[in-house]
Amino acid sequence: xxSMGNTRRTMSVGLIGAALALTLAAPARAGETPTAATGxxxxxxxxxxxxxxxxxxxxxxxxxxxxxxxxSEGTVLRTTDGGRSWRNVSPxxxxxxxxxxxxxxxxxxxxxxxxxxxxxxxxxxxxDGGATWTESFRNTDPRAFYDCMTFFDRRHGLxxxxxxxxxxxxxxxxDGGRSWRxxxxxxxxxxxxxxAGFAASGQCLVSAGPRDVWLATGGGxxxxxxxxxxxxxxxxxxxxTVPAGDPARGVFGLAFRDRTHGIAVGGDYRKDQPSPQxxxxxxxxxxxxxxxxxPPPAYRSGVAWLPHSRNAALAVGPTGTDxTTDGGRxxxxxxxxxxxxxxxxxxxxxxxxxxKGRIARLGRP
Numbered sequence: 634x635x636s637m638g639n640t641r642r643t644m645s646v647g648l649i650g651a652a653l654a655l656t657l658a659a660p661a662r663a664g665e666t667p668t669a670a671t672g673x674x675x676x677x678x679x680x681x682x683x684x685x686x687x688x689x690x691x692x693x694x695x696x697x698x699x700x701x702x703x704x705s706e707g708t709v710l711r712t713t714d715g716g717r718s719w720r721n722v723s724p725x726x727x728x729x730x731x732x733x734x735x736x737x738x739x740x741x742x743x744x745x746x747x748x749x750x751x752x753x754x755x756x757x758x759x760x761d762g763g764a765t766w767t768e769s770f771r772n773t774d775p776r777a778f779y780d781c782m783t784f785f786d787r788r789h790g791l792x793x794x795x796x797x798x799x800x801x802x803x804x805x806x807x808d809g810g811r812s813w814r815x816x817x818x819x820x821x822x823x824x825x826x827x828x829a830g831f832a833a834s835g836q837c838l839v840s841a842g843p844r845d846v847w848l849a850t851g852g853g854x855x856x857x858x859x860x861x862x863x864x865x866x867x868x869x870x871x872x873x874t875v876p877a878g879d880p881a882r883g884v885f886g887l888a889f890r891d892r893t894h895g896i897a898v899g900g901d902y903r904k905d906q907p908s909p910q911x912x913x914x915x916x917x918x919x920x921x922x923x924x925x926x927x928p929p930p931a932y933r934s935g936v937a938w939l940p941h942s943r944n945a946a947l948a949v950g951p952t953g954t955d956x957t958t959d960g961g962r963x964x965x966x967x968x969x970x971x972x973x974x975x976x977x978x979x980x981x982x983x984x985x986x987x988x989k990g991r992i993a994r995l996g997r998p
Contacts, residue, residue, distance in 0.1 A: 680992070689703065689705075690986070691746070692974045693737035694983075695737050700992075706730075707731075710723075711763055732748075733780070743763070744784075745757050772794075778795045780838070781793055782804075785864065789807055789843075792813070800823060801824060822868055830851075834974035836888065845892045847895065847919055857873060858871055873897055874923065875911065884899040894960065895919060907931075908931050908932040911930075928964060929964045935974035940983075949985050951971045951988070970993075
């Protein structure tokens with residue numbers, strides 16, 4: 634991959650529209666920028682200068698100028714100039730925390746999730762662009778381990794923990810993350826033996842619309858996706874085609890472009906293990922999943938729909954980025970750089986983040 638330097642430009646919705654047809658060039662070699670030919674314009678990942686080697690599994694772009702990233706060693710970064718520069722806005726005293734998810738509402742307000750057993754799982758919130766932070770939740774149950782969170786709107790959100798007493802635990806907020814409460818688990822199906830979520834990309838819990846939310850699992854005999862249509866009070870579980878049966882295998886990331894059309898990605902995160910059938914799609918809100926005909930060639934942890942598209946999406950993982958232009962049925966590798974998570978914004982920007990401080994933006998030179 635190559636850095637943009639001072640030549641960075643924002644990518645318009647029109648360019649995203651052109652990218653939907655992506656007449657792709659050959660997959661990039663290691664170290665090169667992935668490109669796609671769109672009417673003579675080159676589109677590809679452009680690394681941004683973060684000044685850190687933290688690993689960012691939490692990513693929350695707001696628009697083409699503003700984005701937040703959360704990662705290891707309690708690191709939180711924010712950009713308001715499209716990635717031209719990043720400001721370290723990490724909460725003080727958080728160096729021992731592992732931030733794996735961040736949800737941002739604008740350039741000033743964001744919520745971050747720290748993962749881990751017991752009190753290592755925490756939620757912090759800022760209302761001033763990261764100048765100050767307030768801890769709004771600290772887990773006191775040693776059996777709980779929080780993995781991901783999602784927001785339906787600026788007030789209503791959920792976070793999920795690995796199973797406690799045989800069921801996934803759901804945490805809810807009604808005030809933008811200022812306070813949280815554990816929801817009753819009567820409407821939650823029993824977890825499979827060994828089943829859990831993966832805090833790999835901030836996408837094991839995702840929402841679409843005002844009430845629908847999906848939870849991704851692995852580690853059990855089958856990789857499942859659980860769905861709730863009432864903001865986490867009641868759930869149904871459906872098996873997917875993504876292989877499981879091992880603590881390292883399952884569904885790692887979900888993306889829904891509306892309440893019916895979704896993509897699941899995953900596999901086996903171990904570098905020496907293959908990941909066949911690493912993607913699946915649904916057209917009925919997760920009631921049924923079918924395997925991608927040509928899945929990504931390796932484990933993928935993050936996935937995102939391209940904005941204003943019914944068929945194009947990106948999937949990322951440690952060995953590369955893949956593109957689908959047919960709703961997840963077939964995928965093609967377009968980059969070999971390492972990323973853990975990817976997300977796009979309604980105004981036409983896509984971002985990716987991962988190890989060694991790597992944060993990139995899809996754009997053109």
